[in-house]
Amino acid sequence: MTVTTVDTLVIGAGQAGLAAAYYLQQRGVAFVVLDERTAVGEVWATRFDALRLFSPAWVSGLPGCSWSGSKLHYPSKDEAAAYLRNYAAHFNFPVHLGRRATILRPADGVGYVVETATGATYQAQHVIVSTGAYTAPKVPAFATDLPPQVQQLHSSLYQQPSQITGPGPVAVVGSGNSALQIAADLAGTGRPVFVAFDEKTGALPNNQLMWVLLKSTGLLQLSRYNALGRRMMHSPEPVVSGDLQRLRHFTNVEFVGRATGATPAGALLARRRATPPLDAVVWATGFRPDYTWIKLPIFDADGVPRHKRGLTEAPGLAFLGLPWLNSRSSALMGGAGPDAEFVVQNL
Incomplete structure (x- = not known):
C-alpha cells in the first residue's frame, strides 16, 4: 500500500479548507487537500436551485482573490461553486478529489494517518479538518x-x-x-x-448598509470568548x-x-x-455532528469537537469551518480567511 506523506493534510476543499491551503502555501508548507467530491465547489453546485449567499460579494471573498463582477451582488450557489473552483485553480493547490476520508487515527510515531474510501492513505504531522459545518x-x-x-x-x-x-x-x-x-x-x-x-x-435586514455596520462595528468578528460574543452565540x-x-x-x-x-x-x-x-x-432543521471516522478522544458528549479557536488538545490537529469556531463570521465564506490564518500560524 502506497502512503503519501506530507507535513499538513487538509480534509475538505470548501471555503475553509481552501483558505487554509492559501496560508499553508504562503508559508511554504508541504500540504495536500483531500475532498470526497469530484470537483472543487461541488457541494455548492448541488444545493437547491434558489439558494444565494446571504452576504454580498464584497464581504464574501477568500484571502488573495476577490470575486469578479459587481461587489454588491449576492452570488448564486452556482457562482459560489465557480468562485471556489477558480480559486483553487488560480493558486494551483494540490487537491486530491474523489477521496473521502474514512479513518483519521494517530500514527504509530508522531502525527496522523488518514485512510480514504479509495484505499489511498496519507500520513501527516498536522491535520486540518475542514469538512464544513455539521454534515449529518x-x-x-x-x-x-x-x-x-x-x-x-x-x-x-x-x-x-x-x-x-x-x-x-x-x-x-x-x-x-x-x-x-x-x-x-x-x-x-x-x-x-x-x-x-x-x-x-429574530429578523434583520440583509442590505448593504447592514453589512457596512456589521463590518465597521466589529460585530461580525466578536469572539465567542468574550461576554457579548458568548451572548450572541447562544441566541x-x-x-x-x-x-x-x-x-x-x-x-x-x-x-x-x-x-x-x-x-x-x-x-x-x-x-x-x-x-x-x-x-x-x-x-429544514439543520445538521448534527458526525465525526465517528475520527478515532481520537477530542469530542464532548454531543459529538462536538473540543477546541480553542479551532485548535484541539490533540497536538497538530485542528478544525475549521465550524459555526462560531471563533466568531459569528466563522461559518460565512468571508470569515474563513481569518480563522484559517490563525490555525495555520498556531498549528
Whole structure:
C-alpha cells in the first residue's frame, strides 16, 4: 500500500479548507487537500436551485482573490461553486478529489494517518479538518410518527419544487433562512404551504448598509470568548427580514408556529395550529455532528469537537469551518480567511 506523506493534510476543499491551503502555501508548507467530491465547489453546485449567499460579494471573498463582477451582488450557489473552483485553480493547490476520508487515527510515531474510501492513505504531522459545518442531517424524533405516504425530504436533498410529489399541502419545518427560501420556492408553484417556523426567531435586514455596520462595528468578528460574543452565540440566529416578509405575502402560505409533533394521519402538530394531512414535509432543521471516522478522544458528549479557536488538545490537529469556531463570521465564506490564518500560524 502506497502512503503519501506530507507535513499538513487538509480534509475538505470548501471555503475553509481552501483558505487554509492559501496560508499553508504562503508559508511554504508541504500540504495536500483531500475532498470526497469530484470537483472543487461541488457541494455548492448541488444545493437547491434558489439558494444565494446571504452576504454580498464584497464581504464574501477568500484571502488573495476577490470575486469578479459587481461587489454588491449576492452570488448564486452556482457562482459560489465557480468562485471556489477558480480559486483553487488560480493558486494551483494540490487537491486530491474523489477521496473521502474514512479513518483519521494517530500514527504509530508522531502525527496522523488518514485512510480514504479509495484505499489511498496519507500520513501527516498536522491535520486540518475542514469538512464544513455539521454534515449529518437532523430531523426531530416525531418524524417517525408520520405515515409512509407522506414524503419526507431533508433540506440537504432539496433542489427544486418538482421533487415534491403531488399537488396537495406541504409543510416546511425550520426557523432558518433555508426554510424561508425553500418555502417561498414551493409557494411559487401555487400549492398550499404550511411553514412550521418559531416566531420567536429574530429578523434583520440583509442590505448593504447592514453589512457596512456589521463590518465597521466589529460585530461580525466578536469572539465567542468574550461576554457579548458568548451572548450572541447562544441566541437564536436571526433570519433575513425581507425573505420573511416576502413569504408572508403569499396567499397560499400559512405560518403554524414551531412544530411539536406529528400524527399517523399525516398532519403536523404545531404551537399555533395543526396542519391538514400533508403530501410532503421538508425538514429544514439543520445538521448534527458526525465525526465517528475520527478515532481520537477530542469530542464532548454531543459529538462536538473540543477546541480553542479551532485548535484541539490533540497536538497538530485542528478544525475549521465550524459555526462560531471563533466568531459569528466563522461559518460565512468571508470569515474563513481569518480563522484559517490563525490555525495555520498556531498549528
